[in-house]
Amino acid sequence: MKAHLTRRYMFSASHRLHSDEMSEQENRDVYGKCNNPYGHGHNYMIEVTVSGQVDGQTGMVCNLVDLDNFVKSHVLGRYDHENLNLLSEFAELVPTTENLCIAIYEIVNRGFKSAHLERIRIEETMMNSFEYCGDL
């Protein structure tokens, strides 16, 4: 029987929303406070949802230790206490939480093979959350 398992993680990072394709004024109009050239930061809460058949022998969709180890080394290890704008995936992409969702989805989907990735959900603040389920 198929079940969905969701695990929550947290990391803290800084970013600045700024697009080179827009003028300084346009950037200020579109991104507002988030365009502050010195950057600002968030505590990002990520939810990783995976699915699969519940294994008859273990009663699990996948071993939580495997998922934790993968996310800690490949996601938290990459983003925690970093400036997102300086990372290669955001060299030409604005580090909005939408784009961060997609980037994390790609990392988990490419590297974690013990279960099917259903969704990445990120809470940027208690008021904003974003979800990406792959290109549907």
Add this chain to the structure above:
Amino acid sequence: MVYLTRKAEFSAAHYYHNPKLTAEENQRIFGKCNNPNGHGHNYTLEVTVKGAVDPKSGFVVDLKQLKDVMSREVLDALDHRFLNKEVPEFFTRIPTTENLAITIWQRLEPKLKAARLHRVRVYETPDLFVDFYGEE
């Protein structure tokens, strides 16, 4: 179609052990959760039902009926119990969060009348939960 979710809490003890595996294998797969003396959690249960809104009552489901079914079929059976030793489903099934969600679904589904069960979500801790949508 409208979805209605009711929350409840229960506390229970469990441990993970598959008698078909060796002691070493159990330890390797289940780690700390393999301690035969058990450990416990405060579980949060979310039961989501779906249905059309009854034009007479304005309800998807009579909340009292849903609450009574949840209390009788789930909370009375699981709250303050040692799942492996006191709940028949877990005499043969490992009481992982996955199997707990499946078991709760199987207990509730035949007892619900007006509304159809959509999802059972079980939080083992605030950062880990499982969703079960029935046999897909």
